[in-house]
Amino acid sequence: MSGGPGSPAIVASTLFALVAFAGNSLLCRGALGAGAIDPASFSLVRLACGALTLALLVRTRRSRTGPAPARPWAGALALALYAVAFSFAYVRLDAGTGALVLFAVTQATMIGWGIRRGERPGPLEWLGIAVALAGLAGLAAPGRAAPDSASVGLMAAAGVGWGVYSLLGRGAADPLGANAAAFARATLPAALLALPVLADRAWTARGLLLAALSGAVASGLGYSVWYVALPHLSRTRAAAVQLAVPVLAAAAGVALLGEKATLRLVAAGSLILGGVALAVVRPGAAGRAPAARP
Numbered sequence: 029m030s031g032g033p034g035s036p037a038i039v040a041s042t043l044f045a046l047v048a049f050a051g052n053s054l055l056c057r058g059a060l061g062a063g064a065i066d067p068a069s070f071s072l073v074r075l076a077c078g079a080l081t082l083a084l085l086v087r088t089r090r091s092r093t094g095p096a097p098a099r100p101w102a103g104a105l106a107l108a109l110y111a112v113a114f115s116f117a118y119v120r121l122d123a124g125t126g127a128l129v130l131f132a133v134t135q136a137t138m139i140g141w142g143i144r145r146g147e148r149p150g151p152l153e154w155l156g157i158a159v160a161l162a163g164l165a166g167l168a169a170p171g172r173a174a175p176d177s178a179s180v181g182l183m184a185a186a187g188v189g190w191g192v193y194s195l196l197g198r199g200a201a202d203p204l205g206a207n208a209a210a211f212a213r214a215t216l217p218a219a220l221l222a223l224p225v226l227a228d229r230a231w232t233a234r235g236l237l238l239a240a241l242s243g244a245v246a247s248g249l250g251y252s253v254w255y256v257a258l259p260h261l262s263r264t265r266a267a268a269v270q271l272a273v274p275v276l277a278a279a280a281g282v283a284l285l286g287e288k289a290t291l292r293l294v295a296a297g298s299l300i301l302g303g304v305a306l307a308v309v310r311p312g313a314a315g316r317a318p319a320a321r322p
Contacts, residue, residue: 041257042269048250050127050276055242056115057123058285065235067115068222073239074247075111075215081248082208089204103196103206104213109189111214112221117182122287124278124297125167125175126183131274132164132300133187134194139307141195149307156306163299166292173292203255211247267308271301 056074059065065073118126139157143149149157168180193210200206258266278297281287 035260038257038260041253042261045250045254045257046269046272046276048246048253049270049273050280051246051250052114052242053118053123053127053130053277054280054284055238055246056118057121057126057281059235059238059242060115060118061285062234065231065239066225067119068112068218068225069231070235070239070242071108071112071115072215072218072222073236074115074243075108075211075218077240077243078247078251079208079211079215079243081244082204082211082252085248085252086205086208100209101213103193103210105217106189106193106196107210108214108217110186110193111189112218113182113186113189117179117186119179120176121179121183122175122293123281123285124274124287124289124293126179127274127277128167128293128297128300129164129180129183130187130190131270132160132304133184134191135304135308136161137188137191138195141191153307156303156308158303160300160303160307163296163301163303166299167296171292173290203258204252207251264309268305271305271309274301 056070059070060067114126114130117129121129136157139149168175168177170177197203197206197210261269274297278287278289278293282289
C-alpha cells in the first residue's frame with residue numbers, strides 16, 4: 029500500500045486495526061459475561077479461526093517466502109498464555125478494566141525487557157513508568173469498586189504473554205506469516221485445555237459466533253491490516269495511536285455492554301495512559317514501530 033501516514037488508505041487501515049483490537053475485549057466480554065460459552069472453548073475457537081484467516085491471507089498474497097521465526101514454539105506458547113488467560117479473565121472483568129490492565133502489563137513487560145537488555149530510560153520515561161504503575165495499582169486496589177482480584181491477575185498474565193509474544197516476534201521479516209504459524213501452533217495447547225469441557229457443550233451458537241469473530245476479524249484481519257499500516261508509521265506515531273485501544277474498549281463497554289464508567293476506572297485509566305505515553309512516546313523517535321496490539 030502506497031502513501032504516507034496521513035493518506036486515506038493508511039488512516040483507514042490504522043483505524044480498522046485499532047477498532048479490531050478493542051473489539052477483542054468487547055467480543056470476549058460479551059460472550060463470557062453472558063455465559064454464552066466457556067473461556068477454554070472461546071480461546072480455542074478464537075485461535076483456530078485466527079489461524080485459518082491468517083493462513084488464507086498468507087496464501088493469497090504475492091510474496092510468500094521468508095525465514096522461519098526464531099523459537100517458534102516459544103512464541104506460540106506465549107500467544108496461548110495470552111489468549112487463554114485473556115478469556116478466563118473476562119468471565120468477571122469489565123471490558124474497559126481488562127483492556128487497561130492488559131495494555132499496562134504488556135507495555136511494562138516490553139519496557140522491563142528493554143531495561144534488562146541494557147536500555148536506560150531517561151527521567152521522563154521513568155516518571156511515565158511510575159505513573160502508569162501507580163494507575164494500575166489504584167485500579168486493582170481493594171475497595172467497593174475494585175475489580176475481581178483473580179481476574180486482574182489473569183489479565184496481568186495475559187499481558188505478560190502478549191508482551192513476550194511481541195518481543196519474540198519483533199523484527200520478523202515476515203510478520204503475517206509468523207503470526208499465522210504462531211496461531212496454528214497455539215491451537216494445540218488451547219485444544220488440550222478445552223478437551224474436558226467440549227463433551228459438556230458449554231457453549232451456544234452466539235458464543236461460538238462471537239469467538240469466531242474475535243479470531244477471524246478482530247485478530248486475523250486486524251493484525252493483517254495493522255501490518256499493512258505499520259511500515260508507514262513512525263515508532264512514536266504507532267505507540268501513540270495504540271493508546272486509543274483501551275479507551276475505545278472502555279467507551280464501547282459502556283455504550284454496548286452497559287458497563288459503568290466508575291471514577292476509579294476513569295482516574296486509574298488516565299494515569300495508566302498518561303504514564304505509558306510519557307514512557308513510550310518519545311518526540312523524534314524513529315525506526316520500526318512496535319508490534320501489533322491484541
